[in-house]
Amino acid sequence: MIELINLCRTYRMGSEDVHALNEVTLQIDQGEHIAVVGPSGSGKSTLLNILGCLDRPTSGSYRFSGREVADIGEVELSLLRQRWIGFVFQFFHLLPRLDAVGNVEVPMIFSGVGREERRQRAQRALESVGLKHRFKHRPEELSGGERQRVAIARSVVMSPRLLLADEPTGNLDRHSAEEIMELIERMNAEGLTLIVVTHDPTVAKRAGRIIRLEDGRVAEGGADVRPQI
Amino acid sequence: MRVLDLIRFAIGALVGHRLRTVLSVAGVSVGIAAVIALTALGEGARRYVTGEFEALGANILIVIPGRVETTGAMPFGGVTHDLTLEDVRAMRGRLRNVLRVAPLAMGTETVRFGGLSRSLPVVGTTSDFREVRRVTMGSGSFLPEGDMDQGGNQVVLGTKAAEELFGSGNPLGQAVRIGEWRFRVIGVMAPRGRGLGFDFDDLVIIPVKTNLAMFNKTTLFRVFVEVDGADAMRAAEHELEGLMEERHRVKDVTVIAQDSVVQSFSSILGAMTLALAGIASVSLAVAGIGIMNVMLVSVSERRTEIGLLRALGAGKRQILIVFLVEAVMLSGIGGLLGLGIGLAAVAAFVEIYPAFPAVPPLWAIVTATVMSLGVGAVFGVLPARDAVRLDPVQALARR
Ligand SMILES: Nc1ncnc2c1ncn2[C@@H]1O[C@H](COP(=O)(O)OP(=O)(O)OP(=O)(O)O)[C@@H](O)[C@H]1O
Numbered sequence A: 001m002i003e004l005i006n007l008c009r010t011y012r013m014g015s016e017d018v019h020a021l022n023e024v025t026l027q028i029d030q031g032e033h034i035a036v037v038g039p040s041g042s043g044k045s046t047l048l049n050i051l052g053c054l055d056r057p058t059s060g061s062y063r064f065s066g067r068e069v070a071d072i073g074e075v076e077l078s079l080l081r082q083r084w085i086g087f088v089f090q091f092f093h094l095l096p097r098l099d100a101v102g103n104v105e106v107p108m109i110f111s112g113v114g115r116e117e118r119r120q121r122a123q124r125a126l127e128s129v130g131l132k133h134r135f136k137h138r139p140e141e142l143s144g145g146e147r148q149r150v151a152i153a154r155s156v157v158m159s160p161r162l163l164l165a166d167e168p169t170g171n172l173d174r175h176s177a178e179e180i181m182e183l184i185e186r187m188n189a190e191g192l193t194l195i196v197v198t199h200d201p202t203v204a205k206r207a208g209r210i211i212r213l214e215d216g217r218v219a220e221g222g223a224d225v226r227p228q229i
Numbered sequence B: 001m002r003v004l005d006l007i008r009f010a011i012g013a014l015v016g017h018r019l020r021t022v023l024s025v026a027g028v029s030v031g032i033a034a035v036i037a038l039t040a041l042g043e044g045a046r047r048y049v050t051g052e053f054e055a056l057g058a059n060i061l062i063v064i065p066g067r068v069e070t071t072g073a074m075p076f077g078g079v080t081h082d083l084t085l086e087d088v089r090a091m092r093g094r095l096r097n098v099l100r101v102a103p104l105a106m107g108t109e110t111v112r113f114g115g116l117s118r119s120l121p122v123v124g125t126t127s128d129f130r131e132v133r134r135v136t137m138g139s140g141s142f143l144p145e146g147d148m149d150q151g152g153n154q155v156v157l158g159t160k161a162a163e164e165l166f167g168s169g170n171p172l173g174q175a176v177r178i179g180e181w182r183f184r185v186i187g188v189m190a191p192r193g194r195g196l197g198f199d200f201d202d203l204v205i206i207p208v209k210t211n212l213a214m215f216n217k218t219t220l221f222r223v224f225v226e227v228d229g230a231d232a233m234r235a236a237e238h239e240l241e242g243l244m245e246e247r248h249r250v251k252d253v254t255v256i257a258q259d260s261v262v263q264s265f266s267s268i269l270g271a272m273t274l275a276l277a278g279i280a281s282v283s284l285a286v287a288g289i290g291i292m293n294v295m296l297v298s299v300s301e302r303r304t305e306i307g308l309l310r311a312l313g314a315g316k317r318q319i320l321i322v323f324l325v326e327a328v329m330l331s332g333i334g335g336l337l338g339l340g341i342g343l344a345a346v347a348a349f350v351e352i353y354p355a356f357p358a359v360p361p362l363w364a365i366v367t368a369t370v371m372s373l374g375v376g377a378v379f380g381v382l383p384a385r386d387a388v389r390l391d392p393v394q395a396l397a398r399r
């Protein structure tokens, strides 16, 4: 499903080049559950942004479902994000002015789903993350774990193939983190490809495969590390 | 993409940032209200003045003794002849295309009835004055027709003068004293209000010959000449000037054509209205810049939101539309509100000063409305483009 070949992402800082990603070669199959780990500044978020087509590589190739992403235009890229990719963030990024249903509806507004259908789908998505009784709650009226569940409902409401999560449990206590991971693993079990960036070894251990980044490179043998359970 | 949904989304954002919304709406509404109110005042002034002139009657030439000209001094050391009843008689007899000629003499004298007395302007004229200056009677009749050299002891009162001298009693047929002279009241004029220079409600009118005798004068204050049709105005004016020059052997009177005065006043005041509109538009432009600032702040405040929307698959065009819609709605709502405030202010003004016909001209209403939307669109573009250019990765990164 995803194929990276010699992918580089370089930031120019004054006269120096910072290699956030350096010659990354990776292959990720449909339905995998992958944890991306590594020290701070090793390029995990950069990798996720490129996978999510929010950022473009400086050099190298990124193929998504067999298509070279560099050849896809801006408009189609937006559609790709809309239909194929879901994002979950460490800081939830919910719109404070909207209630739970409203937040889950946002991606559907921009993809032109009708009003009634939007509400129904949003409510169904919220039910599936166990927030049946929180439809009308605004983010400030929800706990951290509940907020992240709203964000997950939002990320999957368009039925994407790929879910990208950047430290989704980074702001949650252990119990909520467990719940969130169980939730997205359930979706992974239904065929959703899952890529989770995490600092938490117990979260990483749940993955089917761990990719370890160091200084923008995939660490020796990192792409093949399997958790020992 | 459903634009209606984007509009709804933008409304949500506006409602979600109440203070910001209220401030910029207030800015625009003040601008629009200023445009409406100021143009209404300008237009009111224009209508008031032209209305005053038109009340004089159409196609009127006004003869004023003395040469009022911007160029040069009086010929022959400023010798001027009186403007006399003989001149009026000559105008009546010798000018073609003239319907009526009304002389006007002026003075001020004490008017008495019973124990009451008032010092009032005493106007001397003839029956023709009624048509020429479109006088309407409240009761009784105007000066009778007849030889203007006959004089007479009839007096016509302005409404206010009548009220003050007679209270609620009926003045018709009563005897009043003006100075040492006795007069009989034959009519009271309908209320009219202040005209150019004099207040028709607060004066008395007597036969011109009597007036000249009373004040021991030979010269008239004005002569009004009513010409038969606008087409004859130029020729009549020329002929009138020729006649007066022939009679006085010097150009010592000034002839003013009513129409040209009305026109120049009208155009001056029209220009003034435009100038007021211009001044008011400055406040609208200021409001526009206010909207731009508010939107720019909003864009930088909502960096994360924009980054998020892009991550969720919103296209650049959609983001652009959301921010433009927000800006246009801010100014559009401000515009409507301003329109309401402006019209209410004008209505209140008219309520207080009913004589002043303050009406916002239609063009001002239309332009102000269109402009308020335009202001939003124009000043919303820059922030909206800023929003679109934002790098979603950086926007989402929490610093
Ligand atoms: N916009 C940018 N401009 C310059 N350098 C950047 C930019 N974004 C990231 N970098 C650099 O690229 C490198 C990788 O950053 P990245 O955010 O991917 O790290 P990370 O692995 O996600 O770290 P963390 O665990 O702290 O989130 C870092 O050295 C960072 O300083």
Ligand SMILES: [Mg+2]
Pocket (backbone or CB within 6 Å): A044, A045, A046, A166
């Ligand atoms: Mg990171």
